Amino acid sequence: MTLSPLQVLTLENFLSLPALEESPAWEFIDGAAIQKPMPKTRHSILQKRLLSEIDAHSKDYTALPELRCTFGGRSIVPDIAVVEWNRIPVNSAGEPEDNFMQPPDWTIEILSPDQNATRVIDNILHCLRHGSRLGWMLDPDDYSVLSFMPQQEPDVYRVDRQLPVIEGVDLNLTTQQLFSWLKIARR
Amino acid sequence: MTLSPLQVLTLENFLSLPALEESPAWEFIDGAAIQKPMPKTRHSILQKRLLSEIDAHSKDYTALPELRCTFGGRSIVPDIAVVEWNRIPVNSAGEPEDNFMQPPDWTIEILSPDQNATRVIDNILHCLRHGSRLGWMLDPDDYSVLSFMPQQEPDVYRVDRQLPVIEGVDLNLTTQQLFSWLKIARR
Numbered sequence: 001m002t003l004s005p006l007q008v009l010t011l012e013n014f015l016s017l018p019a020l021e022e023s024p025a026w027e028f029i030d031g032a033a034i035q036k037p038m039p040k041t042r043h044s045i046l047q048k049r050l051l052s053e054i055d056a057h058s059k060d061y062t063a064l065p066e067l068r069c070t071f072g073g074r075s076i077v078p079d080i081a082v083v084e085w086n087r088i089p090v091n092s093a094g095e096p097e098d099n100f101m102q103p104p105d106w107t108i109e110i111l112s113p114d115q116n117a118t119r120v121i122d123n124i125l126h127c128l129r130h131g132s133r134l135g136w137m138l139d140p141d142d143y144s145v146l147s148f149m150p151q152q153e154p155d156v157y158r159v160d161r162q163l164p165v166i167e168g169v170d171l172n173l174t175t176q177q178l179f180s181w182l183k184i185a186r187r
Numbered sequence: 188m189t190l191s192p193l194q195v196l197t198l199e200n201f202l203s204l205p206a207l208e209e210s211p212a213w214e215f216i217d218g219a220a221i222q223k224p225m226p227k228t229r230h231s232i233l234q235k236r237l238l239s240e241i242d243a244h245s246k247d248y249t250a251l252p253e254l255r256c257t258f259g260g261r262s263i264v265p266d267i268a269v270v271e272w273n274r275i276p277v278n279s280a281g282e283p284e285d286n287f288m289q290p291p292d293w294t295i296e297i298l299s300p301d302q303n304a305t306r307v308i309d310n311i312l313h314c315l316r317h318g319s320r321l322g323w324m325l326d327p328d329d330y331s332v333l334s335f336m337p338q339q340e341p342d343v344y345r346v347d348r349q350l351p352v353i354e355g356v357d358l359n360l361t362t363q364q365l366f367s368w369l370k371i372a373r374r
Contacts, residue, residue, distance in 0.1 A: 030345070117304030118326040118333055122343045129340075139305040146305055151340060153316075156309045158217070 009033065014075060025066055025077035029123070036077065037112040042140045042182055046110050047079050049181045057171040060084055061105065070101050072130045076123050082106035082169065103127045106134040106166045113141065124148050134166050143179045196220065201262060212253055212264035216310070223264065224299040229327050229369055233297050234266050236368045244358040247271055248292065257288050259317045263310050269293035269356065290314045293321040293353045300328065311335050321353050330366050 014020075014028040024036040039047070047065060054063035067081040081104035089097040107127045109120045117137070124135035128150050135148035145157040147164050157163050157175045165171045201207075201215040211223040226234070234252060241250035254268040268291035276284040294314045296307045304324070311322035315337050322335035332344040334351050344350050344362045352358045 111305075116326070116329050118298075118324070118329045118331050118343065121333060121341070122331070125340060125343060137305070139303070142303050142305045144305050144309070146308060148340065151338075153312060153335065153338060154308070154341060156305065156312060 011070070011073060011075060015070065020068070023066075025068070027077055027123070028070075028075040029119075030074075034119075037115050039079075039110075040112060043079075043110045043112055045182060046138060046140065046178070050080055050108065050178075053171060053173070054080070054082055054169055058169040060086075060168045061166070062088075063108075067100055067104070069104055069107075069127075070099065071103050072126060074123070074126055076126070078104060078107040078123070078127075079110045080108035082108070082166065084168070103130040103132045105132060106136075106169070107132050108136045108138070110138045110140065121146070121148075134164065136163070138178070140179065140182070143175065145175050145178070198257070198260060198262060202257065207255070210253075212255070214264055214310070215257075215262040216306075217261075221306075224302050226266075226297075227299060230266075230297045230299055232369060233325060233327065233365070237267055237295065237365075240358060240360070241267070241269055241356055245356040247273075247355045248353070249275075250295075251291075254287055254291070256291055256294075256314075257286065258290050259313060261310070261313055263313070265291060265294040265310070265314075266297045267295035269295070269353065271355070290317040290319045292319060293323075293356075294319050295323045295325070297325045297327065308333075308335075321351065323350070325365070327366070327369070330362065332362050332365070 011028055014033055019026055024038050026033050026035050051063045051065055061082050061084050063080050063082045065080060066077050068075060068077050069081055083104050087102065091097050104127065107124055109124060111117060111120060120137055124137060127135055128148055133150065137146040143158065145163055146154055147157055148154045159176050160174045163173050163175060198215055201220055206213055211225050213220050213222050238250045238252055248269050248271050250267050250269045252267060253264050255262060255264050256268055270291050274289065278284050291314065294311055296311060298304060298307060307324055311324060314322055315335055324333040326333065330345065332350055333341055334344055335341045346363050347361045350360050350362060
């Protein structure tokens with residue numbers, strides 16, 4: 001069985017599909033399977049650098065790329081899921097379980113040029129409703145970060161405003177610094 | 188003097204420019220003049236129909252298309268500004284003043300295919316921070332409405348969920364009903 005966009009199925013069926021091994025990842029939202037867009041170069045650079053910066057500034061949390069998180073009737077794959085180490089289930093061999101059935105503590109999405117922003121925001125809000133404490137949507141075309149916290153208005157961060165992080169991650173970063181990573185790639 | 192995108196100027200200079208009479212409207216955001224995209228057919232249909240529905244369901248509020256609202260250091264032109272009648276300043280001839288220097292009570296934006304969603308959301312959040320009670324971003328490509336209220340998480344409305352309105356507007360409308368207006372146009 002292969003997946004086609006917006007195919008209607010159950011979460012259980014979806015999770016048993018071989019297509020779940022594909023890249024870019026398929027997500028399950030409101031009864032439909034939707035494939036994430038193929039990441040472009042700018043997306044990959046921001047993702048890779050953020051992963052290492054978050055990991056370098058926390059001992060209790062880890063930043064994971066493309067971790068499938070299944071909870072609240074959806075199965076989503078944030079570009080970066082920041083999760084507390086002690087929340088990652090471990091199997092009898094002492095290795096992480098394959099399935100993560102919780103929201104990340106902090107979800108980060110990097111908007112691709114042709115990606116629908118409302119759908120990305122919808123997934124971030126789904127995380128917040130189920131316990132995530134922070135969500136970021138990076139918009140590389142607008143050089144901005146749209147930040148979400150539970151029970152608050154979102155906020156747009158630009159230029160030299162310091163970005164909000166979760167407690168336990170000691171990262172001081174402005175929007176400008178974040179997008180300057182794209183320039184480093186020109187060397 | 189003609190305007191070029193992202194030209195840096197003061198709010199005072201911006202407001203004195205003849206280009207302000209142009210359509211699509213120019214907005215002034217963070218020191219830069221930015222022109223709104225040319226509305227497409229679906230945009231126009233949704234805008235026109237929403238205007239008449241809101242007007243038909245309120246006696247205290249009026250829905251105005253392309254009203255320039257200048258406040259808090261920005262000069263923005265929501266696709267629809269819903270404003271309480273008695274908040275509209277009237278001149279000595281009993282006619283509305285040309286300049287509206289307040290946020291609308293309810294701001295409605297209809298996302299165009301090539302429009303940057305973060306910038307649209309940024310303007311909605313600017314309205315909320317300065318006193319607007321409700322903001323909608325219609326996404327015709329996603330058949331969804333992203334709704335914003337002060338000091339709350341935004342919420343995505345789809346299908347048969349009833350859309351939130353402000354007190355004083357007695358409009359019962361689901362997302363599905365709203366986007367079905369596009370189908371009527373095929374007759």
